[in-house]
Each structure stands twice: as C-alpha cells, then as structure tokens.
Amino acid sequence: MTTKNESADPLAKGTLATAKQSWADLFVWKQRVVVTNDSGETHTEWQSPEPLKNxxxxxxxxxxxxxxxxxxxxxxxxxxxxxxxxxxxxxxxxxxxxxxxxxxxxxxxxxxxxxxxxxxxxxxxxxxxxxxxxxxxxxxxxxxxxxxxxxxxxxxxxxxxxxxxxxxxxxxxxxxxxxxxxxxxxxxxxxxxxxxxxxxxxxxxxxxxxxxxxxxxxxxxxxxxxxxxxxxxxxxxxxxxxxxxxxxxxxxxxxxxxxxxxxxxxxxxxxxxxxxxxxxxxxxxxxxxxxxxxxxxxxxxxxxxxxxxxxxxxxxxxxxxxxxxxxxxxxxxxxxxxxxxxxxxxxxxxxxxxxxxxxxxxxxxxxxxxxxxxxxxxxxxxxxxxxxxxxxxxxxxxxxxxxxxxxxxxxxxxxxxxxxxxxxxxxxxxxxxxxxxxxxxxxxxxxxxxxxxxxxxxxxxxxFGPEKKGRHFEEVGPPVAVGQAKDIEEGFDEDEKKAETKELEMARTHSTTA
The missing domain is CATH 1.20.1250.20 (MFS general substrate transporter like domains)
Known part of the structure; x- marks a missing residue:
C-alpha cells in the first residue's frame, strides 16, 4: 500500500518515553498514526486531521x-x-x-x-x-x-x-x-x-x-x-x-x-x-x-x-x-x-x-x-x-x-x-x-x-497521556474471550493459534494513534 503521508517515528515504549512522545505530539498539528497494509505490515506516519464536516x-x-x-x-x-x-x-x-x-x-x-x-x-x-x-x-x-x-x-x-x-x-x-x-x-x-x-x-x-x-x-x-x-x-x-x-x-x-x-x-x-x-x-x-x-x-x-x-x-x-x-x-x-x-x-x-x-x-x-x-x-x-x-x-x-x-x-x-x-x-x-x-x-x-x-x-x-483518535471499532475482530474459548473447546493446532494471534494484533493496531 502506497501513501503520500510523511513517515513518523514508531510509537514509544515505556511510561516515560510514551509521556515524552505524547507531550511532543501535542504541539504537532498532524497526527501520529499506525497503519497496517494488506500484507499485515505496519508503519507509522503523520496524517493531517480530517476536516470538520457539517x-x-x-x-x-x-x-x-x-x-x-x-x-x-x-x-x-x-x-x-x-x-x-x-x-x-x-x-x-x-x-x-x-x-x-x-x-x-x-x-x-x-x-x-x-x-x-x-x-x-x-x-x-x-x-x-x-x-x-x-x-x-x-x-x-x-x-x-x-x-x-x-x-x-x-x-x-x-x-x-x-x-x-x-x-x-x-x-x-x-x-x-x-x-x-x-x-x-x-x-x-x-x-x-x-x-x-x-x-x-x-x-x-x-x-x-x-x-x-x-x-x-x-x-x-x-x-x-x-x-x-x-x-x-x-x-x-x-x-x-x-x-x-x-x-x-x-x-x-x-x-x-x-x-x-x-x-x-x-x-x-x-x-x-x-x-x-x-x-x-x-x-x-x-x-x-x-x-x-x-x-x-x-x-x-x-x-x-x-x-x-x-x-x-x-x-x-x-x-x-x-x-x-x-x-x-x-x-x-x-x-x-x-x-x-x-x-x-x-x-x-x-x-x-x-x-x-x-x-x-x-x-x-x-x-x-x-x-x-x-x-x-x-x-x-x-x-x-x-x-x-x-x-x-x-x-x-x-x-x-x-x-x-x-x-x-x-x-x-x-x-x-x-x-x-x-x-x-x-x-x-x-x-x-x-x-x-x-x-x-x-x-x-x-x-x-x-x-x-x-x-x-x-x-x-x-x-502526558495517550490518544487513539480514529480507532476503527469495526476492525478489531471478535472479543479475545471468543477466540480463547474456540481455542480451548475446539482445539487449534499451533499454526492456527499463531495465525489468529497475528490477526488479532493487526486488528488492534490498525488506525490507532499515539
């Protein structure tokens, strides 16, 4: 997936690093967004806020x-x-x-x-x-x-x-x-x-x-x-x-x-x-x-x-x-x-x-x-x-x-x-x-x-806190408990478990921001 948006540093890890990044992002008009493409690859970019609509x-x-x-x-x-x-x-x-x-x-x-x-x-x-x-x-x-x-x-x-x-x-x-x-x-x-x-x-x-x-x-x-x-x-x-x-x-x-x-x-x-x-x-x-x-x-x-x-x-x-x-x-x-x-x-x-x-x-x-x-x-x-x-x-x-x-x-x-x-x-x-x-x-x-x-x-x-404006609720998949229950009651092989875990993680990070 190609994009015209400017690339950004990945989301910070750790409490202090996240607080520092959140404070800095407060003074940047564009928004730091984690984007997942069709292949499951993720990257972070700056996106302009969507214009206000009627x-x-x-x-x-x-x-x-x-x-x-x-x-x-x-x-x-x-x-x-x-x-x-x-x-x-x-x-x-x-x-x-x-x-x-x-x-x-x-x-x-x-x-x-x-x-x-x-x-x-x-x-x-x-x-x-x-x-x-x-x-x-x-x-x-x-x-x-x-x-x-x-x-x-x-x-x-x-x-x-x-x-x-x-x-x-x-x-x-x-x-x-x-x-x-x-x-x-x-x-x-x-x-x-x-x-x-x-x-x-x-x-x-x-x-x-x-x-x-x-x-x-x-x-x-x-x-x-x-x-x-x-x-x-x-x-x-x-x-x-x-x-x-x-x-x-x-x-x-x-x-x-x-x-x-x-x-x-x-x-x-x-x-x-x-x-x-x-x-x-x-x-x-x-x-x-x-x-x-x-x-x-x-x-x-x-x-x-x-x-x-x-x-x-x-x-x-x-x-x-x-x-x-x-x-x-x-x-x-x-x-x-x-x-x-x-x-x-x-x-x-x-x-x-x-x-x-x-x-x-x-x-x-x-x-x-x-x-x-x-x-x-x-x-x-x-x-x-x-x-x-x-x-x-x-x-x-x-x-x-x-x-x-x-x-x-x-x-x-x-x-x-x-x-x-x-x-x-x-x-x-x-x-x-x-x-x-x-x-x-x-x-x-x-x-x-x-x-x-x-x-x-x-x-x-x-x-100094996080923000995930624009998160797509409809793309997060079924509740984790549902997936876990299916795993316990029906039995997945190891590859299926890894595939489902990757799918859930991709869904959680799609369109989330710092």
Missing part, C-alpha cells in the same frame, strides 16, 4: 438502527443522571426532613459514588459476556424501585442504606450505555455523538432541576422529584426490552458460537488486566480528576446560591437549570470539535478556560449574573467531559469496550466519591461575610480553589 451530514450517516441504539443509550444515561441529581439538588430539603446537617446528607452522595465502581465491574463484565441489553434492563428497573424505596425511608440510617444499594446498580449503566450508543457510530461522527451522549448527564440534571422547580421549596416536596425519577428509570428499562441486542455483540457471539464459559471470560479479563494495566491505571487516574471536576463544580452549587447568595429555591433552581444548559451546549460543541482538534487538545483547552472563569463564577450576586457565569463555566467543564466517552472507548482493549470504560469511570468515581462531602465539610467550618453583611458557609471560595486545582491536574494528566 454536523447534520454526520448525523445522517447513522442509520435507523444506529439511532435507535444511540437514543436508548442516551435515555439510560439521562435517567441515571436524574436519579443521582434528584438528591444533590435537594440537599437543603433533605437536611431539614431528616434533621441533619447538609454534610451528613452528602454522605449519601459519597456512598452512592463509592459503590458505583462495584456495579460497573459486575454489570460491565456482564455486558461484555451476555450483551448490552439485559444487564441494562435489570439496571434501570432496579434503579427505579430503589428510588421508590428512598421515598419510604423513614430514618436517616434507612436512607443511607438504600442510597448505598442504589449506587451499586447505578454503576452498571455508564459502560453499557456508551458501548451500545457509540460502537455503532461511523468513525468520523463519533466526536459529535460522544459530545451529545455525554450531555445526557447534564440533561438529566436539567430535568431534575425542572422537577424541583415545579414541586416548590417545601420540605416534603423532595419525594415528588424521586417519584418522577423512578418513573423515568423504569420506563427506560421497559422500552429497552422492546429493542434488539447490539450488532457488534451479536456478530462476535456468532463468530465464537461456544464462547459461553464464565471461566474463559474471567481468564481473559485477568489477561487483559495483565497486558493493559498501565492503560487501566492511566484511565482511572484521569477519570478520578474528571469526577472531582464535575462533582466539585456542581453538586453544591445550588446550596451555595441558597446560603451564600441568599437566593430563594425558585431563582436558585432556575440558575442551576441554565448552568447545566451551558453544559449540554458545551459538551456537544467541544465533543464535535475534538474530531478535528484532537481529543487531548480539546480537553486541555476546555479545562484551562474553565479555570480562567472561576472568579466570574463565584463572585457575582443575583440570579442573572450567577446564571450567566454558571452557564459559561459548565460550558467548558462539560465541554471537556464531552470528549470522554469516545476517548475512553478508543483507549479500551477491543474485547472489553463495555466493561473497560465503565470500570475505569466508576473507579475514578469511587476515589472521588467524598468530593461533595469534602466541599460541604470545609465550607461549613469556614464562614465568609455575604453582601448582606451576614456570616455564611464559604461554599464559593471552597469550590473555586478546588476546581482550580482539579483543572490543573486534568491539563497535566491529559498532556
């Missing part, structure tokens, strides 16, 4: 079934976000209802985030082994039932127990949702669709805030918001039953036929972790920063406006809605731009601009000013997040595209789980004088300093 034409590339998978994944992720934020935006109500401090109430957020990683491992691996459909159905229906159980929690201890169990099932949604939604997308449309998909999280926040605004500020009104969340989650689960399994999973299952042994799949999981442990650690570290980023900048923002800025429930909720509307817009736009600008560059620029906006975010007074500043900082916070679904999918080992993003994301969630609790604990111990001359918890300074530190961590971690 987003309407990109979305038109998805067929009816592709859109079906995408929309179901988006709805599942939106319902998941609604269920989580139904608690965070009503912290003040719940504190009054259970006669506890706001820091005590955020313990439930910590427990939820802590146990999401366990759910991600269980349901993510189930998604890779049994398919995307039924693990998601179970997840969504149980989540709805747990929302109802939260409503009937009479004591604070019961409330914490239910929210802990809620986190276990909540963790299984993300990996299966993004795998189902994005693995069916054409390569050049993934940046745009990734940005739209990730904003299901912000959209869930917007719907939860609208529900909170609709029910008013009375203490018992939090229950109505949870009833709405229960209906959405159960509804998505029932709708998912009506639609087919993921095309990629069906084709992989057909290729393997007998690959149903749980022992084989766990063997391959351990093999993947042994081979890809550095990538796993990097992605967990990156997602720890990102989860601190979102939860620190949003979970206590409504409380900040109610206490430090003296807003009533209605204007504070309206400001929160506009804040997350900015997140929806920013995530979609920057996810789309990452297709041309590069995944890492898009993340770094977004994090830098969000840090620059921190003073304008916490210093203004009044609903209008807080709405505008909240809109723009979340535009860039969730703009960086809009790149994450496709970035994690492209970095994932081929056979674990359901479990790898979910597990790394939720382990990052687990490590960052005390974020809201930390913000509340620090803020309630430090008082600042408000514009009305009253002393109030220092939510603004606490969130501002924490967000600045976190944005800096994201910039540094991303600058």
């Amino acid at each position: 987003p309407i034409s990109l979305m038109a590339q998805l067929g009816a079934k592709d859109w079906l998978f995408f929309l179901v994944g988006f709805c599942a992720w939106t319902a998941d976000a609604f269920d989580f934020h139904a608690l965070s935006i009503q912290t003040t109500k719940l504190a009054k209802y259970y006669d506890r401090s706001k820091t005590d109430i955020t313990t439930a957020i910590t427990l939820t985030l802590l146990l999401r990683s366990v759910g991600a491992a269980i349901f993510g691996l189930a998604g890779d082994k049994f398919g995307r459909k039924w693990p998601m159905v179970v997840n969504m229906i149980v989540l709805g039932l747990l929302q109802i159980a939260t409503i009937y929690s009479d004591t604070f201890q019961q409330f914490l127990a239910v929210r802990s169990l809620f986190g276990l099932f909540m963790g299984g949604v993300y990996g299966n949702a993004i795998a189902m939604a994005l693995e069916n997308c054409p390569v050049n449309a993934r940046g745009l669709m990734s940005g739209i998909l990730q904003q299901g999280y912000s959209f869930g926040y917007v719907i939860a805030a609208c529900a909170n605004l609709g029910v008013g500020g009375s203490t018992d009104s939090w229950k109505t918001v949870f009833w709405v969340g229960a209906g959405i989650s159960i509804g998505v689960g029932l709708i998912r039953i009506c639609f087919p399994e993921s095309k990629q999973f069906i084709e992989a299952r057909k290729a393997g036929k007998k690959a149903t042994s749980a022992g084989v799949f766990w063997h391959e999981t351990k093999k993947m972790l042994a081979q890809e442990w550095k990538m796993c650690i990097y992605c967990i570290f990156l997602m720890t920063w990102f989860n601190f980023y979102s939860h620190t900048s949003q979970d206590s923002y409504t409380t900040f406006m109610l206490t430090q800025k003296h807003l009533e429930n209605a204007p504070a909720t309206r400001a929160s809605i506009l804040m997350k509307t900015g997140a929806c817009v920013g995530g979609t736009i920057i996810g789309y731009l990452s297709q041309f600008f590069g995944r890492r560059r898009a993340i770094i620029v977004s994090a830098f601009l969000s840090a620059c906006l921190i003073p304008a975010w916490i210093l203004p007074e009044g609903e209008r000013s807080l709405s505008a500043s909240g809109f723009f900082i979340q535009f860039f916070v969730q703009g960086a997040w809009g790149v994450i679904p496709i970035h994690l999918n492209e970095l994932s080992p081929p056979a674990f595209r359901s479990s790898f993003p979910g597990i790394t994301y939720q382990l990052g969630n687990m490590i960052s789980s005390p974020s809201a609790q930390i913000v509340n604990a620090i803020a309630e111990k430090i008082n600042v004088r408000t514009s009305q001359g009253e002393l109030a918890p220092a939510y603004g300074p606490t969130m501002g300093i924490a967000t600045a530190i976190i944005a800096t961590g994201i910039i540094v971690t991303t600058a």
